[in-house]
Amino acid sequence: MTKSSTAAKPRQRSTAAPTGREIRTGVVAFKQARILEEAAALFFEKGYEAATLEMLADRLSATKPFLYTYFKGKAAILCAICELGVTESLAALDRIAETERTSIDLLKASLREVAKIIIDRNEYLVVYQREMMNLDRTDAQRILRLRHEFDLRIGKMIEDCVRDGYITVPDAPAMSIWIGGLLSWITYCYRPGSSRSGDAVADQAMKACLRLIGLD
Amino acid sequence: MTKSSTAAKPRQRSTAAPTGREIRTGVVAFKQARILEEAAALFFEKGYEAATLEMLADRLSATKPFLYTYFKGKAAILCAICELGVTESLAALDRIAETERTSIDLLKASLREVAKIIIDRNEYLVVYQREMMNLDRTDAQRILRLRHEFDLRIGKMIEDCVRDGYITVPDAPAMSIWIGGLLSWITYCYRPGSSRSGDAVADQAMKACLRLIGLD
DNA sequence: AGAAGGCATTACCCGCTAGTATATTTTTCG
DNA sequence: CGAAAAATATACTAGCGGGTAATGCCTTCT
Numbered sequence: 001m002t003k004s005s006t007a008a009k010p011r012q013r014s015t016a017a018p019t020g021r022e023i024r025t026g027v028v029a030f031k032q033a034r035i036l037e038e039a040a041a042l043f044f045e046k047g048y049e050a051a052t053l054e055m056l057a058d059r060l061s062a063t064k065p066f067l068y069t070y071f072k073g074k075a076a077i078l079c080a081i082c083e084l085g086v087t088e089s090l091a092a093l094d095r096i097a098e099t100e101r102t103s104i105d106l107l108k109a110s111l112r113e114v115a116k117i118i119i120d121r122n123e124y125l126v127v128y129q130r131e132m133m134n135l136d137r138t139d140a141q142r143i144l145r146l147r148h149e150f151d152l153r154i155g156k157m158i159e160d161c162v163r164d165g166y167i168t169v170p171d172a173p174a175m176s177i178w179i180g181g182l183l184s185w186i187t188y189c190y191r192p193g194s195s196r197s198g199d200a201v202a203d204q205a206m207k208a209c210l211r212l213i214g215l216d
Numbered sequence: 217m218t219k220s221s222t223a224a225k226p227r228q229r230s231t232a233a234p235t236g237r238e239i240r241t242g243v244v245a246f247k248q249a250r251i252l253e254e255a256a257a258l259f260f261e262k263g264y265e266a267a268t269l270e271m272l273a274d275r276l277s278a279t280k281p282f283l284y285t286y287f288k289g290k291a292a293i294l295c296a297i298c299e300l301g302v303t304e305s306l307a308a309l310d311r312i313a314e315t316e317r318t319s320i321d322l323l324k325a326s327l328r329e330v331a332k333i334i335i336d337r338n339e340y341l342v343v344y345q346r347e348m349m350n351l352d353r354t355d356a357q358r359i360l361r362l363r364h365e366f367d368l369r370i371g372k373m374i375e376d377c378v379r380d381g382y383i384t385v386p387d388a389p390a391m392s393i394w395i396g397g398l399l400s401w402i403t404y405c406y407r408p409g410s411s412r413s414g415d416a417v418a419d420q421a422m423k424a425c426l427r428l429i430g431l432d
Numbered sequence: 433a434g435a436a437g438g439c440a441t442t443a444c445c446c447g448c449t450a451g452t453a454t455a456t457t458t459t460t461c462g
Numbered sequence: 463c464g465a466a467a468a469a470t471a472t473a474c475t476a477g478c479g480g481g482t483a484a485t486g487c488c489t490t491c492t
Contacts, residue, residue, distance in 0.1 A: 047349055049265030052449060063471055064451080074450070130346050133263050178424045181401025182394060189393055208394045211428050268479060279441055281482080290480070435492085442485075448478090456471070462464095 032070050039077050044123040048131040079139045085124040086146045089114050093153055103160035111209050115202035118186045126187045151176045167213050179209050248286050255293050260339040264347040295355045301340040302362045305330050309369055319376035327425050331418035334402045342403045367392045383429050395425050
């Protein structure tokens, strides 16, 4: 999370460093995380505009100005939420990439992991897709670049698999976009507490992606 | 479009029938359609809550109360928009079904036609997916039933193809959901005036669907 | 031409919410 | 302990947007 415009003022103690600075920043981070968590849940069920900061404050057993201590405003909270889902997916891609295996296993593992994250961070991603348009131009573009990077990396993995002769696809970059579509669709068929477990849906999604690139 | 709760009061001339009744109703329908058209565009770019009726009125070079003559309120406008995309897709399915051919050709033609509609009614469908939650419980359920009917019919077509030995899929009903996902994803990769033409995207989407059911 | 009534507009209200200035509590540390 | 400052709460404002009378215009038929 770039703290660029999202975080507001955990205002520095002007003079000397008093009590545990590290603890302080940790506490701040925790509070911000809690706010985001609850905000994502709220935005998810009410929608961004319909949700009020008062509701959010109530859920946290706090008050509106409390929120303004940790975020510049409503828009900043939304921005942080939108960013989180995407960055986490990219981080997962990085993490998996280290576990080097064959290109096809790497692709499979990546898809499965991302599917898991999508289910885990369900609310964040739904909010992102839905409320994107409420972001500032600059924030929206920054996050979109991250999304594109994701597609690019999936595309690269597919191409690697093609190179290694595991699969055959006509147009890898295009295909990566459709894979992105399948993965995003998870958010629509998985609802927490539905009949199908998260793992089952993740598995199904991954299988669908594999079929898409001609693997059964 | 069920006029149940969406249309408001084109209030009947109480006594006798004066001028061209048919023309009258036609004009009313036209105005409603224009409102929906512009509303869809507006909701698409601003989001439902952020869009104001004043903006909508301005786009139509009219005023707020004008809108209230033809729709019960903001929610009714949204409802009509949401309904339109889905019903049109179902109608297309009906239309294609009459052109009876082999089951596989029927499936292909249906997918292509629906893809076209999705591109055509892009804004309506994006608004539907995004703003669903702002609908009344009852309206939301009615529209959701239509969506399910769509999935069911696609699933049926797939099963027919399997029966006729054209393709092999492990779980047709589940697969129809993923196909729905791919089709919906069109709305995210197609933007009017983008580099790829609508037809090209529709074609790509259809091909992706076919790969999903194991056809190349 | 002139009444009658529908169609659209101007002008208004009410409720709500993002954001803020001010007060109060709680923590920190000499 | 007690003062300073940091953290949180209370109380308020300003402006906006959905919805609604009240009003005027313009068609239409006699």
